[in-house]
Amino acid sequence: MSDLEPREVRASDADREQTHTVLSAAMTAGALTPEEYSQRANAAAVARTRADLDMLTHDLPLEQLGVRPAEVSLAKTRVNSSGRSPITSATAIFGGRRVGGRAAVGTSLTATAIMGGVEIDLRDVEYTAPVLELHCRAIMGGIEVTVPHDVTVEVRGIGIMGGFDSRAEGPGRDGAPAVVVSGFALMGGVDVKRRDRDS
Structure with missing residues (x-):
């Protein structure tokens, strides 16, 4: 199950009920x-999968129906566990390192960039704990962190002759995991941003 794309996962009764709510609102609104x-x-x-349900609502004006997209997204960020060992570190020294895709993350992940770059894309990873502590150390290097829109983000890092961007900080959807970004940027930078899964 963990190797599937989010929309390939089988639909639950709750998913079907959520879709019925949207369809009913669409009929009422004309x-x-x-x-x-x-x-x-x-x-x-x-419907067998979330993708099947998604096809039934993708062309509807959700905002005009008074329904927020986050409430009907069939690719919500969830906490689950396939039993795979989570990635706990990502290091780039005079080079690059990327973490993302279907990787599993747990309670802690340490990212170190020394005159190199680390890219951490958390949009499609498997969250195995409700809170991910992301410890960043950027020394004359850069760390780029991308999170989905529905997770809670806290940024506690500091910049020393460098930058630690906190513009993505803010609450997420109830029940979604939280990502806490801490650490320091010494003559380097840590950039935390929110992006849609399809962008």
């Missing part, structure tokens, strides 16, 4: 005709 609603509702009832 975005769907009663016939279209009936067709999509029937398809939602027998």
